[in-house]
Every structure is written in C-alpha cells, then in structure tokens.
Amino acid sequence: MASQPNRLYRLWGTVTDVAAGMLRIAGVSELAGVGNEIVIEKQGQKIHGEILSVSGDSVSALLYSASDIIRIGDVVHIEQEARIEPGDHWLGQIINYRGEVATQLPAGARLAAQGISRPLRAPALPAHLRRRLGPRLATGWMVADTLLPICRGQRLGLFAGSGVGKSTFLGSLAAGLDADRVVIALIGERSREVGEFVEVNLPQAVRHKTVIVSATASESPGAKKRAAYCAMATAEHFRDQGHSVLFLFDSITRFAEAHREVALLAGETPALNAFPPSTVRVIAELAERAGPGTGTKGDITGIFSVLVAGSDLEEPVADMIRGILDGHIILSRNIAERGRYPAIDVLKSVSRALPAAATDWENDMLRDYRRMVALYDEIAPMLRASLFEFGRDPDADRAIALYPALDAFVSTRNGNGIEAAFAAMAGILNAGALPDPAPEQTATRPPPRPRG
Helix, strand or coil: CCCCCCCCEEEEEEEEEEEEEEEEECCCCCCCCCCCCEEEEEECEEEEEEEEEEEECEEEEEEEECHHHHHCCCCCCCEEEEECCCCCHHHHEECCCCCECCCCCCCCCCCCCCCCCEECCCCCCCHCCCCCCCCCCCCEEHHHHCCCCCCCCCCEEEEEECCCHHHHHHHHHHHHCCCCCCEEEEEEEEEHHHHHHHHHHHCCHHHHHHEEEEEEEECHHHHHHHHHHHHHHHHHHHHHHCCCCCEEECCCCHHHHHHHHHHCCCEEECCHHHHHHHHHHHHHHHHHHEEECCCCCCCCEEEEEEECCHHHHHHHHHHHHHCCCCCEEEECCHHHHHHCCCCCHHHCCCEECCCCCCCCHHHHHHHHHHHHHHHHHHHHHHHHCCCCCCCCHHHHHHHHHHHHHHHHHHHCCCCCCHHHHHHHHHHHHHCCCCCCCCCCHHHCCCCCCCCC
16 A cells, blocks of 8 residues: 555554454544544555444444454554555556555566655545536547537546446547546456456557556455545546546446445445435545646546446436436447447437537537437337338438438547548438538538637
C-alpha cells in the first residue's frame, strides 16, 4: 500500500472477536472513525481492512482478505486516512485495490519514480466552479459521432446484459476517444477476463497511456469498493495535472453489489432487492467525481457500464444510474443475436449532450434518422406477416427502403472524424428522398455551437 504521511504517533488496538470477514477491535473507539483502514501484520503477512462502525467499547472492521490466521489478542494498527500514490509510473500497468503494481515486470525491470500521495476518497469538485461540457469527441464509430455524441467531461452509462459485446465496445472507445490518459476500472470481473481485456479488447496503441485498476470476482466486497475508489483517485490525479482523462468503469453493478454486502454487514437495513438506501448516494458520490474540471484542471469523461440482469432496464441499479448520468447507451441482446455489433439500440439510447452539442442542420438529420428507424420498428411485424401494402404511405415506404443502410450505419467504423460521420448520414437519408439542404449549406455547414 502507498506510504503514509509522517505522524507523531501510531494508533493500535487488539482483536476481541473474529468472524468470517469481520473483526471487532477494542481500545480505539475514541480515536477511530468509519472508513479508517486497518492493518494486521502477522506471520510475514499484511492483512488489510476497513472500519465499518464504531461503538462505545469497540469497533467493527471489514477485512479485505482472508482471516484464517487472525486470533483474539492480535495487534491491529489503525491508519488515519486511506491514501494512494498514483503517477506516470503506473501507466501501462495493472494496479490492485491496495494501489500496488500487480503487473509482472520483466526480470531486472524497475518502475520509475513514485507518484503523488493523495486521499482515496475525495469530494467532487464544487459544482458552481465547474465548466460546462466540452466539445464533442470523435469516437471511431459513426453512431457515437452523430446520434449518441460524447462530449469532453460527459458521463454516460453503457447498459448491457452478459455476452452482448460490452467489453469489446469499451475497448474500442479507449482507442477511439481522444484523451491524454485512460484509466480503466475492472471491478468484479473473472480473473481470466482481466488478462483477456488487456490482450484482446484494449488496443496496443493506447496501453502506454492507460492505467488499469482491478479487483476480481474472488476478492472481498471491501476490496472491490476500494479498487473503484483507487481508480477514481487515479483519474483525479491526472485531471489535476491538466490532462484530459477517459475513465472506463466496468461495472458499476458489481460496485453496487459490493457496497450492498458491506452495508448489510454494517447493519444497514435492506430495501429493494436487498440494496440498502445508501446505494444511490454511494453511486452518485463516485460518479460525481468524474465530469468537467475547474480552472486549469482537465476533465474526466466517464463511461460506466451497467450489467443488466435479464435485460431488465428497470432493475434497481440500472434505474438508479440512469438518473445520475448524462445519457445512456443500451446494448440489446436481440440485436446481438442477429449479428450486428455493437448491438446498440438507437431508439432506447440517449445522449443528454443533445441538442446543444449539434447544429440545427445536424439535429434535423438526427431527428429524421430516428423517425425512420422508429417507423420501421413499428411496421416490421406487418412486413414479417406480409400484411404491409406498399404505396399507401410514402414515409413508411421510405423507412423500409432506408432501413438496411440505417442499421448498418450503427456498426460502421469512422476514422475520419465527426464531419465525415454526418456526411455519411446525409448520404443515406438523401438517398431516401429527404429534401436536400441548400447547396451552400451542404458545402459549408454551420460550425458547431461554442460550448463554455
């Protein structure tokens, strides 16, 4: 764990009770606080944990690792503030929940100079001092460069069930979105998937500017929560240096589940699906730490994946996160099953950067695109049943004619920027008898609105 600032004293207590993943510690009630970290040094090991509650004669602590060797009477050291030391020496590395480099380095290799000590948990930047969302960012996908724009400092949710291409799409965003630094939090993933994400989904070209913070499914709920805070503190470190940071969090659902376990152990009352009432606050506090910066600070553009059980977008975590973030992208299992990737459901996905992030000309095209897709979705059952009569509704005929190209547009890569994406969309829509804009408007489209 990162070194602590020098102190004139060290606080310690003794173990009075041991349970699965939990301890009770005597002798520190008057000085310990909720959230303080504990360390037990025994048999050459360091066992870490976190204080959950404080009573008159003892405190309860959650352990981050196994408690098999802990006995009543063991000495417990209390750390006054959880801190890590992020820095450029973490770039290209995998970091564990304690803020330690977990990557196996080549023989003889050493990490460079240490980073800057900073607290693990920090408040969000003052809302009244923050900038507005920045300019649109090219993403490398036609659909996200037009229909679902991502602006600098925006926070979006990526909602998906298991096995519909969520990790692959996140990896492509890491490569496509313009950022000085990329911080990726892999929370609750299977151990195999961490290495697979780095080797398969994360492009080689961005690894040199990327930090991955990981806590696997086998680790304790406290370790998963700490890894999430470690990743966010790392993103804040780079933001404070003036960098534009891309923060990818996979997944906020596993973070919420970890918090549920911790909160229930602490005695909080369960509510819907056993998620305690504090879950909304904890998710909001984490998400609000991302977003636009202040003054000379950079911005943190956040993409938070949400694992939707049974594709139910009304389940508790999905419902919580939709109201917190600045938009949501839905990956549909039905679309994935017919082989179109990314399996984005355009009609259910929304970027709250619109309409301000686009010009009037662009917004007219986006509305026309959505109208055609929605109309086709409405008449598709009639087509499959051979009940549709061509020639009676010109708009419906146009939607049917355009739909293959509109659908393919979503899965088309874009390496030429936002201008080229809108030009491609205009080409598709114009082919379906959309009235052409004035020639001079086509040639010199109005510039995007300036954003403060």
